[in-house]
Amino acid sequence: MPQLPGRRRSRVVGVSLLAVGALLGSALPATAALAAPTRPTHGAPGTRSALGNGLARLVDTPAAAQKRIAGGFRLDQDALTMRDDDGRVLVDAVPQAGVDRSAFRRSLEAKGLEVSAVDAGTGTVEGYLALSAVRDVAALPGLGTIAQAVKPRTSTGSVESQGVVFQRIDKVLRKGVTGKGITVGVLSDSFDTATTTVAGDPLTIHAADDIRSGDLPGPGNAKHPRPVTVLEDAPGEDEGRAMLQVIHDIAPDANLCFATAFSGEVGFANNIRALADPKGKCRADVIVDDVSYFDEPFFADGILNDAVDDVAALGVQYYSSAGNSGDNNGWNAPVRLIPATKGVKGTNLDLSQVDPALYDGGLQDADPGPGTDVAQTVSLGEDGGLLDLQWDDPTDYDGATIGDPYFSESGELTAPGDTATFTFTPTADQLGETVQFIADGVPSGTTDLVLTVKKPNGTVLGPIDTGSSPETAGTTLDQPGAYTITIGQYGTSVGGFTVEVRPIIALSKVTTDFNALIFDAAGKFRGALADANQLSGRPLELGQLPGPGTLQIVISRSGTGPTPVHRLRAVANGDLFFTEYGDPLSPTVFGHPAAAGATGVAAVDPFRPYLPEYFTSPGGDLPILFDSSGDRYRSTQVRRSPLVAATDGGNTTFFVSDSALDADTLPNFFGTSEAAPHAAGIAALVLQKQGGKRSVSPKAMKALLSRSTFAHDLDPFSASGSAGGLTVSAAGAQGSERDPVPGTLNDPNFFRVSYTGSVPLQSVTFLGETASPTAPGRTHPPLSDGIVFDPRPFSAAGPDFRNTGFPFTVGGTGGGLAASTVRASYAKPFGATAGTYRHLTVTFDKRLRGGQSLRFGVDRDLATSPYGGTNEGNGADELGGAVFAPQRIVDPIGLTFVAVRTDGKKIVGIVKNRLGHGYSPVDGYGLIDAEKAVLGR
Template sequence: MTRRAFVPCTIAVALLSVATATAPGPTGASAAATPEDASCRIIPVEADGPHRSAEARAAFGVDGTGVTVGIISDSFATAPGLLTTPEQDVSIGSLPGPGNPCGYETPVEVLADGPGSDEGRAMAQLVHGIAPGARLLFATTGIDSLGRTTPLHIFHAVELLVAAGADIIVDDIGEELDLYFQQGITSAMMRAAAAADPSLMFFSSAGNDNVLGTPGTSVAGRPVGSWQTPAYRPVECPEWAVDGTELDCLDFSPTGDGDATYGVTTGAETQLLSTLLHWAEPMTTGPPTPSSFELRVYDAQHALVGEAPQHRTFLPVASFEAADGPILPAGDYEIVVARTAAADESARPAIWMMPFLRHRAFTMAPEYGVSAGPDLVGPTTYGHPAQGTAIGVGAADWTTPDVPEVFSSIGPGIELFTPFDEPLPAEVADTPVPVIPAVRSAAAVFTAAPLPEPIVTTAPQITGVDGTQTSFFGSRDDQSARRFSGTSASAPHVAAIMALAKSYSPATSREELRRLLLETATPMTNPYAQFGFEDANVIGTGLADAYALLAALPAPHTAAPTPPAAPTAPAAPVQLPASGPDPLPALAAATLLAFTGLLAVLQRRRRPSRNARAGRLAR
């Protein structure tokens, strides 16, 4: 997520040490401590202040030793032309490995790597900063020959990390089968892995999809990133939107007045990338969903500028498929949701949509920007970070840790069907892959069914800080330091805090660790409370507090871990080779498209590759 304008120059590691000396400190009541001054590191651990993790390490004598943290993201060491290499990261203390000046010489174990932006390496740096003694693993989500992230790749990544002994797994992934109204493939995989290992814990980025109402409008400052209704309301389509494929269109009016358009004025340039439409019908293993919908966007002259159809007939999702659609200037647009197929035209499935590419600078003023009647406006967290299978983590800037980032996705989540846990459809996997092989037999048949009552889940569950320094990843600030923003940065910070807790009290159960993590969080300010959004669905229980968490744990029954070798002062900073023009951080670029071009929406969770494009628009 872009934070500041980029500086077109090459940075040496030596310059990073200068930047750390002038970086602003955190403000606010929750910033109880300043970043640890570790002479063996070039780059300070800025998250130590707001998360009180340096205090926790010192007071309880732990550093994560004995705990293994697995990371799932796009790539670790494949992106060309970056400011540092993994070896250089080790030499300046940002990663563990032979020659680490702080004495942490067990290298990151890369179990599988693939093309990407090396965001996974940046996540590893953040985990290592808070829990330097933890063993680190990495597995890429990978892509297929068409450049798609699929559940098969995610299944493989989870499988590799579990087999290698991960105690905690943190991800920033999002893919097509993360559903709004049903637990999908990723949730099922995590649920199965957690059932097989009662100590395994998952953390996930909640997403960067929140959008605020444009200043000076009736919805100024209000979350307006999504719109949903519990039952489809059919109405005749506008004449200018008819192409002969539609049965009818959605009535956006909460009073049933027959308004087939969702008018919206955008406050900044945007794209249709990341536009999503989900409807409440269960995912299948091949047969088409009973209904099919299409989201269409028109300009003020009613010219079609883009459409998001259903790409996979077994999946109740419509999305914009082009990786680089046209840039849409700020202005007036009309959205139409057309029903293009229905096995039963009397069916009235719930509808949820998130229009446009969402980024920090983007605002909009929708015609229906306030919850009214049965319709709900605002929730943007979905999939496994919203469904309890992973602890969803929101984001707050490390310098202002008592308020969430404007882009940090909010809840609640909702489930209307029993979870999907069948083998992957043949067109998704090269061969059928049972999602829960230890529980299901190959011949078992499971059909998702409507739940007796909807399950409403709070999301995110907790908040971590972002905007802290890495050696190479993120936007440059005015001191030329690289700052990693988004929930892809906050999630590894909270996962690292849990590594400290597990290291200190290894006998404490997963359920108790989760409860105490949430209960000991530092209170935060909910900026949307005035609009009726509950704290639990904006900031979770608050900002993760490492010291308070460890203080609440029972004393360990074993001796404290042996500290690492005495730190040594880092060698003279190495001048890095020029990397050419400042590379725009393409967060998870490898996962732009999923399943024959269906966009994977990332960095809830959500998600990184679109953030790179957001950076271009926000400059």
């Protein structure tokens, strides 16, 4: 990344450092009244009225502070600003009547104005001028007015994604690089079939409206008349059209195509190839999707991976959303099986209603520490959530070898809520056989079915719903009597189906059968996800768990003897959260975003504070052990995904709804689903600049984008700082206070304080206003108001925790420190919420001595939340420094802590994030800088 000129860059960082330096060098007042290091405030506004179009607002904000206006678009004035590569602002200077225009122009140039155009009628001179010179120009004799030249509305339509500015795409477009000659294909749910909004209201804005407004190309858009080529559409919410709007903002002259990905995995794979077909209607150079199927393999290549790799081999760039399962949605552990009799000791689990065949191979110890716990607690919101458990066995799409059917019937689901029930009674010869129950749509894969099988003794297999048909359940016919088969539908899916029972002649390549046993909080057995995996050929258990409430998940094994399986991994979706033994960095990227030919894209919030979205799926170096045929690779394939990050939350004309995070009333499109088309659009610009179509190979493009990013946080979910033997650290993911779980809001071990000094400490004070430099500010915008401490009582009522706090709570001590001798006090009330404070002081009645440590928690909130009041701000990354985009400015200053020693001396330190360039499993190599990627600067 090109550095800003040294003086300009150091001005921002230097101010903060000087503030802390002054604190270090001064005689600090008493601990309870400590003054925080402050960030620069604004000077008094100018008085000359000749500064028009809001130019005075730009001038009256110091250059360093102006560079902190992250994203620009959130503040109206900067959203209208046009700047050159040196940061100068485009202005219009108009002479008074009768003034010598040649002399007037020369006087402007002498003040540093670089003339770009002159209007012969009015004598207006337009050009780029440093803000520091505006006052001098305004004082020139003969000047009539000087005004900011306001940025025009782009030709791409009435709505523009915030990512255009945030990722410096606007600077590329100004250079005439607009995607001309490049074709981008999009795969999502639908293009123009929706009749209602996501919220269920009538949809009034359709593709024809987007074309008329200029937000999509097509007849009626004078500048871009070539319409979107639609290969196949499907019923949906038109999320694909929203993605196409984003790409049209970024690469307005690119040709656009669409094909649905909602036709099952095979249909999805076929449409990937159809978009890239050199002889097809589209012939895409770049393809992007935002769809995943939950039965895509975690540890193997699959059908979609093969399709992605096929088009990448043709030179096509492929981008895929990393996923939105990043908020306590992942669990990952080595296989540690213990006998069931040992595992249930000390628990409330009642196994009396569980078929012993489901756990005869043992129970998984979910506790990663030295303890033992086979039950992992999960919390569910009102809508429940989907659990996807997989392990490192091969995926065998052929599955077991199946014989001729013992039973065959057909039926049709014609209306929402329909079910069909069949009974199958095995003959004496069939008893003891291993069979597979199979339900499939007609034609195959078309009807989204739910399969449930109940054995004669009442044992239930299912419900089984992998996201598309066919659905299968394997079992041994070990009981005489009738087996009841129930066929239901997912959502409103209707259509014909077949149901069969077929004998298993040979097992699949899957070696091990794991199950997920579901218990309620009281330990009562509620059901099981228990496919016969060696029959299905799928090493996964997948099911929707109802909410709201708390459940216990027990992973068990069917079958005994050694197993080659080493690792288990689970991903939650919807309102399902691992509230015990979860890891915020557990990989939840899976399937084709980890294909060799794909670029997985994470999401970064363009609104203050600037962080990766709390829900963006973490990944990392993901091991792929098997090919799509179920054969083990000679050596493990390591796929790094996500690779890069891009913007989400941008405006569209209709999708999904307006957010309080921006000042307008346009709908905002959040999720990695919007980030992926931002990355794809930038790739189209790169291709045009590099020579067109296949001018850059997918491998070379990955390398180029990886090194064309803004600096970012390299130690996600943690921050720390040390001074004078005192170390303060914090660990915890961001989370959302609107989720059914409070995240780290009430974590009593969030902070850790340790001391190795020789002189004991009386107290440590934490200064919240110095944290989170990119957070919103109302007292001195556009600078940050930092965070506040919220010790109000915690309420577990949920699911909205924005109006609750968490008092200071000791989670643990070390080195002989007694928890009873530690107390907290607060100072400097601040924010819209009563009972929140800028300063927290932790006092040690018997002193904190060398070798001692303390873990504690207290709620942290953004002092000025964009949602109103004081809320959010719970992650450790909020405490440290941050990076301003699009300004490319790194501000390392974070939460300041001030300790008072028993000899009266002070220790001052800063909690920091590790900011720089490199890889993080949360946002890859970071947010793509389009100017760097396309123009090389």
